[in-house]
Amino acid sequence: MADARKELLGKFEAKNRFANFGPVIVEAKISGFRGVNASITFDCPVTALTGFNGAGKSTIGQLMLCGYKKLATAVSAKRYYVANFFPVSPADPNPFSDDASVTFRYQTDKPDALQDLTVSRAAKEWSGYKRQPEKNAEYIGFTVYIPKVERRDLSIYSANNLNLTGRTDVKNAAQYVSQILGSAYDDIYFQGIAVKARAGELGIAKRLGAAYSENNMGFGEGRVVYTVRLLETCAQQSLVVLEEPETSLHENAQYEFAKYLIDVSNRRGHQIIFSTHSSIMMNALPPAGRKLLVRTAGGVSVFDRVSSSRIKTALSAGENGHTIICVEDLFAQSLLREMLRRFDKETLSAVSVIPFGDARAVLSAKDALQTAGIKAIVVRDADQAEDVKHMIFRLPGALPPEKEVFGNDKVQALLQDNYGVDFKAMVAAEPDLDHHQYSQKCCAKVQASREVLETDCIRAFLDDRGADWSKDLCNSIRRSLA
Numbered sequence: 001m002a003d004a005r006k007e008l009l010g011k012f013e014a015k016n017r018f019a020n021f022g023p024v025i026v027e028a029k030i031s032g033f034r035g036v037n038a039s040i041t042f043d044c045p046v047t048a049l050t051g052f053n054g055a056g057k058s059t060i061g062q063l064m065l066c067g068y069k070k071l072a073t074a075v076s077a078k079r080y081y082v083a084n085f086f087p088v089s090p091a092d093p094n095p096f097s098d099d100a101s102v103t104f105r106y107q108t109d110k111p112d113a114l115q116d117l118t119v120s121r122a123a124k125e126w127s128g129y130k131r132q133p134e135k136n137a138e139y140i141g142f143t144v145y146i147p148k149v150e151r152r153d154l155s156i157y158s159a160n161n162l163n164l165t166g167r168t169d170v171k172n173a174a175q176y177v178s179q180i181l182g183s184a185y186d187d188i189y190f191q192g193i194a195v196k197a198r199a200g201e202l203g204i205a206k207r208l209g210a211a212y213s214e215n216n217m218g219f220g221e222g223r224v225v226y227t228v229r230l231l232e233t234c235a236q237q238s239l240v241v242l243e244e245p246e247t248s249l250h251e252n253a254q255y256e257f258a259k260y261l262i263d264v265s266n267r268r269g270h271q272i273i274f275s276t277h278s279s280i281m282m283n284a285l286p287p288a289g290r291k292l293l294v295r296t297a298g299g300v301s302v303f304d305r306v307s308s309s310r311i312k313t314a315l316s317a318g319e320n321g322h323t324i325i326c327v328e329d330l331f332a333q334s335l336l337r338e339m340l341r342r343f344d345k346e347t348l349s350a351v352s353v354i355p356f357g358d359a360r361a362v363l364s365a366k367d368a369l370q371t372a373g374i375k376a377i378v379v380r381d382a383d384q385a386e387d388v389k390h391m392i393f394r395l396p397g398a399l400p401p402e403k404e405v406f407g408n409d410k411v412q413a414l415l416q417d418n419y420g421v422d423f424k425a426m427v428a429a430e431p432d433l434d435h436h437q438y439s440q441k442c443c444a445k446v447q448a449s450r451e452v453l454e455t456d457c458i459r460a461f462l463d464d465r466g467a468d469w470s471k472d473l474c475n476s477i478r479r480s481l482a
């Protein structure tokens with residue numbers, strides 16, 4: 001998984017980007033659509049837009065679809081215009097302002113050269129579509145799959161007279177659907193149907209010894225079957241915008257679906273943008289693919305690398321009067337809490353220490369919280385830069401906290417005595433082991449809970465280092481609360 005994410009980001013490096021993804025949108029500036037004035041960058045081929053209801057997620061996704069002409073070679077493809085998504089009517093006189101505009105910044109075949117093109121409102125008409133690059137664009141909204149039993153469909157009202165015609169296969173569809181839904185499918189295909197001159201089709205699945213059409217599928221199952229078909233059969237290097245793909249999927253399927261999006265983007269060069277309320281899907285993406293949207297008086301602020309679930313936790317803690325300390329990950333959270341507990345219990349009771357992902361995510365999180373009027377400070381790992389004036393501190397020591405703690409002799413003795421783990425031998429056997437994996441690896445060997453083992457190690461480490469180790473940082477945090 002980590003490798004697929006890394007591979008995807010490597011393919012998106014400027015020098016490789018055009019060859020792998022074509023003229024992708026790398027940035028957009030939006031002004032005056034449904035009150036959205038925003039600037040957003042796309043730093044990963046798969047991007048999740050998160051934020052509260054009405055934040056502007058769908059608005060941004062829909063506008064991106066309006067950034068391309070359809071492929072000259074495409075016969076039946078759809079070309080999206082602003083008017084498709086923002087209808088004006090007596091009920092909705094102003095879905096966009098008179099001077100609304102969206103500027104797309106595209107990758108070109110020269111790594112350093114980006115192309116800016118603007119669609120804007122001029123004299124009651126939209127201009128700027130003509131020079132746009134070509135790309136197939138697909139919108140997977142909420143109606144990509146509507147159960148036929150809920151509408152007047154051939155396969156329902158003429159069920160008795162149905163003739164089966166040809167079948168359409170989608171390469172490896174059963175494999176992808178099995179992986180996403182966590183159940184073995186023997187086959188997935190689309191069956192042509194006809195009644196006299198009328199024709200249609202039905203998705204068919206075979207699993208657990210049964211064969212059934214979409215008319216007897218679960219809703220999540222049907223939606224996945226149709227979505228996979230679209231992603232596998234649309235033109236290579238398409239732009240695909242999905243609305244809340246977690247809809248009707250169980251938690252593990254949400255995670256697997258996010259993995260699938262990374263996989264299909266890797267294989268087929270799609271740029272994928274999806275709106276979501278699923279922290280599971282957000283967290284399955286590399287931080288570069290996470291965008292948090294927050295409505296402000298002036299429009300919408302976009303915070304990079306942050307997921308909304310963590311911000312929600314931070315906002316409610318902030319509203320209860322706590323100062324938020326943004327840290328990189330769970331290990332830093334445990335360590336800092338333990339330092340404060342030993343050194344300054346009063347400060348600990350006035351703060352909430354919340355992990356946000358990585359060294360850059362914590363900076364965005366701090367900005368997002370401050371925008372919402374919540375007091376926030378940052379404590380990054382010891383290998384990151386400090387900026388005391390802006391309340392950006394770092395943990396003591398010189399190395400990432402896992403390396404400080406697990407590298408300590410007393411901690412290694414504890415691991416040996418209490419858990420039977422020879423840490424030095426473990427690392428020697430796997431010299432490339434990432435320090436974020438240390439505790440997981442120890443736990444896997446000895447069936448211990450991660451938090452318990454980490455806390456044991458952190459306590460042994462702090463016992464060994466004494467109060468001096470925590471003093472400066474704890475004092476800085478206390479001063480910043482004043």
Ligand SMILES: Nc1ncnc2c1ncn2[C@@H]1O[C@H](COP(=O)(O)OP(=O)(O)OP(=O)(O)O)[C@@H](O)[C@H]1O
Binds near residue numbers: 036051052057094095
């Ligand atoms: N004419 C308008 N002027 C200003 N703001 C508008 C206008 N029309 C709609 N809006 C705002 O746009 C919001 C809808 O935006 P959008 O559909 O992009 O949100 P979303 O983030 O996708 O939300 P959800 O999670 O509910 O799908 C509305 O809640 C409203 O606040």
Ligand SMILES: [Mg+2]
Binds near residue numbers: 057058059275
């Ligand atoms: Mg929406």
